[in-house]
Amino acid sequence: MVIINPNPEPFFNNYRLIKPPWAIGNVFVNGKFCKDPKDVTADDFFRPGLNVPGNTSNQLGSVVTAVNVNNLPGLNTLGISLACIDFAPYGLNPPHTHPRGTEVLAVLEGTLYVGFVLSNPGPNMKNKLFTKILHPGDVFVFPIGLIHFQFNVGKTKVVAFAGLNSQNPGVITIANAVFGSDPPISDDVLAKAFQVDKKVVDYLQSQFWWDNN
Template sequence: MAANSFFFWAALAFAVVVDSSSSPLFCSAYDLDPLQDFCVAVPDQVSAVFVNGKLCKNPKLVTVDDFLGFGFHLPGKFAAPTGFSVTVGDVNSIPGLNTQGLTLIRVDIEPNGVVPPHTHPRATEVIVLLEGTIYAGFVTSNPPDGSKNRLFAKVLKAGDMFVFPIGMVHFQRNVGKTKAMGIVAFNSQNPGIISVANSVFGTEPHISPELLTKSFQLDNKTIDYLFSKF
């Protein structure tokens, strides 16, 4: 009886994971809940105890500085030619964030600068705009009825907040005349990032040009040009 019960639940779990074509069978995953008060990350195994995310510092050796971060009052290095920068507050800069399911970044965007279309495969994102004016939005996944993907986009001003659901392609553009700055939060200590353009045209080695010309309905010369840009 126990064996039959195990195979029943295993089969049900498999069905929930693989059958995304029919509602309501779907599966979502997030960072595991912490199993202790905190798990301050350390780079070596000798002084570590417990495993939950990164290796954890012995609680007896934890100090208040393990929960302290710096630098959010300053912009990061601006990327050319997109014109945006990020200052990251994550487990690598604040060890006490380990297992807490949280990452913060400060994003600065120059006038007419853009954060190009990208996704975060492991996190929902919310931005709180503190300065400037930006155009921000996301695109839904392919609808099952064959209709077009939907765009949800809005012009945000200082004080506005906007949510980018987990895994959705999204973007921001500074449409004002002054610098824009916001604080972004992710519900994962490792949200990941996949840039749409870089992942298609900036791989090593390149994706087959024949595949891309057919997929994007472009000629070989245009595909080669895009390769050179990324």
């Protein structure tokens, strides 16, 4: 039995990873195997380690530690997930989108410049940018599907937590997707789209596009 129910109100009971008593054979909900009730333990609803700083020694100076249905089975169909984001000084979580989730971000430590861009408004109109400088205790929301970013503008590290209203919100990092795809997007397409010389496109496509997730 296969059931797809990514985020609506829960069904069966309060434990989406538990096989319902009326089911015959194996049950998979959103591709996740449902356990026999007698095999379920507290560990299925538990994930340790977010107190351990992430390794920000990379080109971006940031790392995202996600907690979603892939590493916390008890989240299946509950419609939520979270992430801890660590930033080195001047570290960046580059422009990206979550196609299946709205994000609300809270800063615990440091100073963070954040923003998102609205969808295309209309002919000959520019996409509106909303930005804010966040300090410890500040909260900012990024609407579902919109391009957004976070940048550490301080000289000390930043720690932030993000909650998302999807068990598996997904992430598309814009630069990686456009210039680091496999196979590469035609340089004719990108040169015309970005109105630059093909040499610029070739240079960008030759770079290593770091994934901080």
